[in-house]
Amino acid sequence: MRYLVGTSGFSYDHWEGVFYPLGMRKNKWLSYYADFFPTVELNVTFYRLPKRESxxxxxxxxxxxxxxxAKGSRYITHIKRLKDVADSIRIFRDQLSGLGKKLEVILWQFPPQMKIDLDRFHRFVRELRKVRKRHAFEFRHESWFTDEIYKILSDHNYALCIADSPGWSSPEVVTADWLYIRFHGGQELYASEYSQRELKEWSRKITRWGKEGYIYFNNDYRGFAVKNGLYLLDLLSSL
Incomplete structure (x- = not known):
């Protein structure tokens, strides 16, 4: 079974001396990171869209x-709120084409104030057919956790993002033949470390689901994401 474990983002200044060697040039960070992890979730694409050359x-x-x-653009999810986004999706897709086949999945994180809108979601999902990648959805308002939404996701083989966070958590519902899991910090958002006991329990849960998975740690503070990611990667590799 293929389990891809990595971190949410890789370019953190506070990881220098914790993960990256002191003095290493930033343009070497990704290649160094790739010596340890098989995947990364790009956060930068949520805030801005780098040039295709990047x-x-x-x-x-x-x-x-x-x-x-790659995390979907916040312009699409948070500013336009999925409305009239055909052109924005096309631009986003075309820029990301620089990653080629190494880009496998796009995560769409919805704002916490955004309640369910089935008609708008249906239209959005139809537009995503033009982006021939896997798509995962991290809903942050509980109204989205309905059987209707799960069916739409399942019909398209899109994944409900299973998110672990002290502020919110998603139901552990599997809607695709693959998993997408995000760890935001168990006790303090982005700033708490998962214990070995917690990660062992997650490894057992992941293997019980019996599906390949994309798994990312977003607790970047003090390099906790790196430490926890490497530990879970080792656990899953040994099973």
Missing amino acids: FKRWFKDVPKDFVFA
């Missing part, structure tokens, strides 16, 4: 079997 450079910086996930 994506092409990242493509070259990692091994041929390395996998990228």
